[in-house]
Amino acid sequence: MDIVTPEPTHSSPEPKVPRAVPPPSATPVTESVTTSPQGPGTFSSPGTGEPPVPVPVTIEPPVAAAFRPAGQQSPGAALASAGPAAGQTWPTAADGGAPLTPILTRRWASPRSWTLRVYQQLDGYQALPEALKIEPARITELIKNSGLRGRGGAGFPTGLKWSFLPPGSTKPSYLVINADEGEPGTCKDIPLMMADPHSLIEGCVITSYAIKAPFCAIYVRGEAIHALRRVQHAVNEARAAGYLGRNIMGSGYELEIVVHAGAGAYICGEETALLDSLEGKRGQPRLKPPFPAVEGLYASPTVVNNVETIASVPAIVLGGSDWYRSMGTDKSPGPKIFSLSGHVTRPGQYEAPMGTTLRQLLVSAGGMLDGIPLKFFTPGGSSTPIFTPEHLDVPLSFDDVAAAGSMLGTTALMCFNETVSVPWAVWKWLEFYKHESCGKCTPCREGTGWLVQILRRVVSGSGTMEDLDTMTDAAGNIAGRSFCALGDAAATPVLSGFKYFRSEFEDLVTGRTPPVVQTRQLAGAH
Ligand SMILES: Cc1cc2nc3c(=O)[nH]c(=O)nc-3n(C[C@H](O)[C@H](O)[C@H](O)COP(=O)(O)O)c2cc1C
Numbered sequence: 001m002d003i004v005t006p007e008p009t010h011s012s013p014e015p016k017v018p019r020a021v022p023p024p025s026a027t028p029v030t031e032s033v034t035t036s037p038q039g040p041g042t043f044s045s046p047g048t049g050e051p052p053v054p055v056p057v058t059i060e061p062p063v064a065a066a067f068r069p070a071g072q073q074s075p076g077a078a079l080a081s082a083g084p085a086a087g088q089t090w091p092t093a094a095d096g097g098a099p100l101t102p103i104l105t106r107r108w109a110s111p112r113s114w115t116l117r118v119y120q121q122l123d124g125y126q127a128l129p130e131a132l133k134i135e136p137a138r139i140t141e142l143i144k145n146s147g148l149r150g151r152g153g154a155g156f157p158t159g160l161k162w163s164f165l166p167p168g169s170t171k172p173s174y175l176v177i178n179a180d181e182g183e184p185g186t187c188k189d190i191p192l193m194m195a196d197p198h199s200l201i202e203g204c205v206i207t208s209y210a211i212k213a214p215f216c217a218i219y220v221r222g223e224a225i226h227a228l229r230r231v232q233h234a235v236n237e238a239r240a241a242g243y244l245g246r247n248i249m250g251s252g253y254e255l256e257i258v259v260h261a262g263a264g265a266y267i268c269g270e271e272t273a274l275l276d277s278l279e280g281k282r283g284q285p286r287l288k289p290p291f292p293a294v295e296g297l298y299a300s301p302t303v304v305n306n307v308e309t310i311a312s313v314p315a316i317v318l319g320g321s322d323w324y325r326s327m328g329t330d331k332s333p334g335p336k337i338f339s340l341s342g343h344v345t346r347p348g349q350y351e352a353p354m355g356t357t358l359r360q361l362l363v364s365a366g367g368m369l370d371g372i373p374l375k376f377f378t379p380g381g382s383s384t385p386i387f388t389p390e391h392l393d394v395p396l397s398f399d400d401v402a403a404a405g406s407m408l409g410t411t412a413l414m415c416f417n418e419t420v421s422v423p424w425a426v427w428k429w430l431e432f433y434k435h436e437s438c439g440k441c442t443p444c445r446e447g448t449g450w451l452v453q454i455l456r457r458v459v460s461g462s463g464t465m466e467d468l469d470t471m472t473d474a475a476g477n478i479a480g481r482s483f484c485a486l487g488d489a490a491a492t493p494v495l496s497g498f499k500y501f502r503s504e505f506e507d508l509v510t511g512r513t514p515p516v517v518q519t520r521q522l523a524g525a526h
């Protein structure tokens with residue numbers, strides 16, 4: 001199908017007068033709220049059996065404990081308890097909290113924010129006609145200039161990825177949205193699709209136009225049936241309104257979007273396994289090169305991008321690259337959705353500029369739950385080496401986190417307090433990786449199995465010192481020697497757990513601390 005490229009009407013890919021995105025207070029809808037946002041959460045673990053040892057970590061200024069009602073709550077009460085108490089406000093940047101910059105999340109609190117009508121009322125589908133007026137290549141240039149980096153974990157520059165599509169290819173190019181979101185702790189894409197699916201769809205249409213794709217697939221995690229339905233409904237609304245299908249907004253451009261359900265496999269989040277799954281095959285990673293940009297879906301040039309990445313595109317088209325670069329750090333510009341979970345008073349999604357620290361985010365999130373100090377955290381999901389309280393002030397940008405010895409990943413900040421046993425957490429993560437290993441390569445398939453067997457012995461008190469050395473050896477032979485990054489991810493909890501907390505593993509082996517799990521509890525472990 002031909003893509004008609006209108007003559008450019010701008011001398012630059014950016015609007016001449018960058019329009020700032022309106023503040024989040026722009027909420028003209030008055031309907032009643034029908035959803036119940038997550039209230040204060042809980043997190044349980046068997047713990048070490050010992051009283052918590054305080055470590056010198058304080059959140060300054062101290063944050064008052066959140067209002068936490070007992071018993072079951074109505075959706076209305078849950079909404080009230082998820083917000084600050086009457087007459088009070090949550091900490092702001094002036095109080096030492098995160099400098100919140102709701103751009104992607106700014107519609108989330110509006111009633112029925114997922115509908116086309118509300119999206120249109122709040123600036124929705126205003127970037128699309130702007131984009132359709134300019135040459136596709138100039139949109140790619142705009143995204144390159146904005147410095148937007150992929151939000152799916154690796155942080156690859158988005159505009160650069162789009163520019164890798166071979167020019168003059170005789171095959172059609174495709175856009176594939178990775179909405180698999182399977183990484184433990186990662187929980188930003190599904191809320192985004194639930195609260196604001198049209199921002200993703202508008203981003204898909206602009207991106208598809210930029211790469212001249214006539215077809216886009218949104219691959220949603222199989223278990224997230226609620227998100228699947230919501231995105232499908234939004235696609236239907238967009239098509240009925242003329243934002244999809246033939247001759248979009250009179251531009252001559254034509255696009256179809258298909259929403260596809262995965263079957264709930266973590267490996268299908270890996271971009272090439274996702275493509276195999278989308279083609280109806282068993283989801284296993286492909287050998288790279290060729291990269292998807294050259295041979296992706298149906299062996300055609302394909303861009304695979306994360307949900308948050310593509311949902312960022314409309315705001316960049318409206319605001320311009322300078323505006324986008326005014327937030328975040330030099331090498332990691334823009335805002336980011338940080339997902340706080342675990343022992344946090346108010347777990348949830350906090351949108352702040354790249355480079356915000358966990359200390360600032362914790363202030364905004366009401367501090368650690370019940371005031372029990374932080375012991376360790378993941379900066380970007382279970383695949384990223386753990387950090388300790390000494391890393392509370394590391395700026396959460398791709399480069400700063402890497403320089404401190406970990407990875408920003410998906411900014412899934414799982415926070416664990418002093419009651420949590422590190423060997424227990426590592427064991428739980430390894431059970432996950434063993435279960436999710438696709439079996440294609442030996443180091444990961446066999447190695448995750450060995451690690452789980454040894455960890456089960458260690459956490460149940462029957463491990464040996466030799467077991468600990470074997471674990472180091474096995475993890476070292478998985479990392480860097482596996483076919484895809486899942487293998488590296490599986491080795492990470494072991495290696496980083498040993499780096500900071502090896503004595504906890506030794507204490508379990510020597511009996512200095514009691515087992516953190518009973519052998520009979522392992523009987524059902526898979
Ligand atoms: C095991 C594994 C699971 C992954 N899961 C996801 C996922 O759920 N969502 C995602 O966007 N990227 C995931 N990725 C990263 C993708 O392979 C790919 O880098 C990403 O979708 C590119 O999008 P981005 O450039 O917008 O970040 C995963 C990678 C691996 C190795």
Ligand code: SF4
Nearest residue numbers: 439440441444484487
């Ligand atoms: S590293 Fe694991 S998930 Fe990746 S190909 Fe090998 S077995 Fe499959």
